[in-house]
Amino acid sequence: MKNILVAVDRPKYANQLITHAVQLAKFTDGKIWIIHVSAANPTDLLSREAGPQFIYDKRTEDNQKSAELIKQLALDVVTQYNIPAEGILIxxxxxxxxxxxxxxxxxxxxxxxxxKRNLILELFTENKKKDLIDELQIPLLAIPLVEVK
Structure with missing residues (x-):
């Protein structure tokens, strides 16, 4: 396993995920890719007219903050563990x-x-982890997240 991708959804859980990736990367001389996927702002004029400007401005600001955080997390992996890492906002x-x-x-x-989520909620929402496994045909390590206080 030379390339390990850490998919960060919420920053408060990032360190839990990165810790597991670091352990694996140490054994394999791997590189860690830390990513966060966010909703994109519409770029065409008609879509932008559909909503107020402050929504797009807020999303842009949030994406900038997320990009900075992801890059900092990658830099921390490099400096603390001497493991190659990159942070990318997509x-x-x-x-x-x-x-x-x-x-x-x-x-x-x-x-x-x-x-763990509510059973009723899961019946009506998509299972993104299953979709990833089906689409990518590579292993997915699902880490049980513990609430950080």
Whole structure:
């Protein structure tokens, strides 16, 4: 496993996921790719007219903060553990965006968090982890997330 992708959804769980990726990277002399996938702002004029400007401005600000955080997390991995790492913010649909980076960077393993959810909610929402496994045909390590206080 030379390329390990850490998919960060919520920053408060990032260190739990990165810790597992670091352990694996040490054994394999691997590189860690830390990514966060966020919703993209529409670029065409008609879509932008559909909503107030402050929504787009807030999303842009949030994406900038997320990009800075992801890059800092990667820098921390490099400085603390001496493991090559890169942090990338990707805008777009989650499964499609992860699929693209997996192909571009020859990712061997995805490390993602898992949080127990309400059974009723799961019946009516998509299972993104299952979609990733089906689409990518590479291993997915699901880490049970523990609430950080």
């Amino acid at each position: 805008e777009g649909p989650m499964v499609k965006s992860i699929k693209k980076i997996v192909k571009e960077q020859n990712i061997d393993l995805i490390v993602a968090g898992h949080k």
